[in-house]
Amino acid sequence: NAGVTQTPKFRILKIGQSMTLQCTQDMNHNYMYWYRQDPGMGLKLIYYSVGAGITDKGEVPNGYNVSRSTTEDFPLRLELAAPSQTSVYFCASSFGVAELFFGEGSRLTVL
Amino acid sequence: KNEVEQSPQNLTAQEGEFITINCSYSVGISALHWLQQHPGGGIVSLFMLSSGKKKHGRLIATINIQEKHSSLHITASHPRDSAVYICAVRRSGGANSKLTFGKGITLSVRP
Numbered sequence: 001n002a003g004v005t006q007t008p009k010f011r012i013l014k015i016g017q018s019m020t021l022q023c024t025q026d027m028n029h030n031y032m033y034w035y036r037q038d039p040g041m042g043l044k045l046i047y048y049s050v051g052a053g054i055t056d057k058g059e060v061p062n063g064y065n066v067s068r069s070t071t072e073d074f075p076l077r078l079e080l081a082a083p084s085q086t087s088v089y090f091c092a093s094s095f096g097v098a099e100l101f102f103g104e105g106s107r108l109t110v111l
Numbered sequence: 112k113n114e115v116e117q118s119p120q121n122l123t124a125q126e127g128e129f130i131t132i133n134c135s136y137s138v139g140i141s142a143l144h145w146l147q148q149h150p151g152g153g154i155v156s157l158f159m160l161s162s163g164k165k166k167h168g169r170l171i172a173t174i175n176i177q178e179k180h181s182s183l184h185i186t187a188s189h190p191r192d193s194a195v196y197i198c199a200v201r202r203s204g205g206a207n208s209k210l211t212f213g214k215g216i217t218l219s220v221r222p
Contacts, residue, residue, distance in 0.1 A: 042115070042197070042212035058209065090154060097201060100144065100210075102154040 002026050006091045006103035013081040013110045021076040021106050023091030029101070031094045032074040033058075034066065036087040037105075043090065049074055081110045114138050115213040117198050123219045130185040132216050134198030137179065144210065145172050145183050146197040154197070157183070188220045 004025045013019055025032065030051045035043040035058075045058030049068040063085055065077040074093075078085060091103040116135045124130050134143070145157040158165050158172040160181075165172050169188075174181040185192055195215040202211070 040214060042113075042214045043199075043210075044212075045209055048209070092154075097142065099156045099159050100146075101156065102146075104153040 004091055004093055004101050004103040006089075006106050008106060009104065010107050011109070013078075013108065015081060015083065015110060017081050018077070018079050019081070019108075021078070021089055021091070021108075023074045023076065023103060024072050025074075025091075025093040025101070026072065027093060027095070027101065028071060029093035029095050030071065031096060032068065033092045033094075033100075034064070034074070034076045035090045035092065036060065037090060038087050046076065046089075078108075083110050086110045113213070114211045115198055115200055117196075117213040117216050119216065120214075121217045121219075123221065124188050126189060126220055126222050128188050128220075130188050130192075130218065130220075132183045132185075132196050132218070134181045134183070134213060135179060136181075136198075136200045136211075138200065138211075139203045140176075140179075140200045141203040142201045143174055143181050144199040144201075145181070146199065148195040148197060148215070150194070157196075185218075190220045190222050193219050 007022045033048045034046040044060045047066040049055045052071050055066050086109050089106045092100045094100045118133045142161045144159050146154050148154045160174050169186045171184040197215040198213040199210045
């Protein structure tokens with residue numbers, strides 16, 4: 001099993017550009033999450049999903065969108081990138097409220 | 112005041128020492144997670160616990176629900192234990208209750 005796979009690992013964007021961070025898991029987990037990690041801060045929840053076709057906002061959803069068309073995939077879309085979105089992004093999944101499994105992270109810089 | 116507080120903020124130890132990392136929280140919880148993040152790396156779940164104590168190899172996690180406090184102990188520490196250790200709590204009250212993360216403790220173990 002690959003677990004949780006995120007791509008890309010690194011990306012530099014210009015202000016105003018858009019991009020999608022991909023996340024896929026092969027553990028048949030129903031819950032999936034996107035977090036951002038900023039220096040000196042705890043992980044903050046951007047969006048989450050409790051199953052295919054269901055998504056909901058977390059603490060810091062502004063500037064992002066998600067979709068969950070399949071159990072496996074949970075892409076995060078950044079529209080009109082801003083410097084404030086420079087961060088490390090982590091996708092995670094779990095079976096219900098059990099143990100979380102994280103991807104390797106995606107480091108995004110917006111210049 | 113943050114819902115999850117970790118102490119100490121940074122910790123340096125000598126190889127072989129017994130290490131304790133603390134986590135205090137201020138809300139009712141259904142579970143507490145301990146996570147490990149190596150420099151530049153992904154995040155790995157170490158423990159999820161709601162009561163008592165769990166052990167895995169040289170790692171022991173305990174929780175005192177009444178005192179709203181958890182500790183992560185590392186016995187016979189090794190330089191490969193150098194990482195950031197993150198505590199996260201899931202508030203009680205529903206399957207969609209989200210995790211709140213501490214800022215993490217940076218542990219350095221010197222050979």
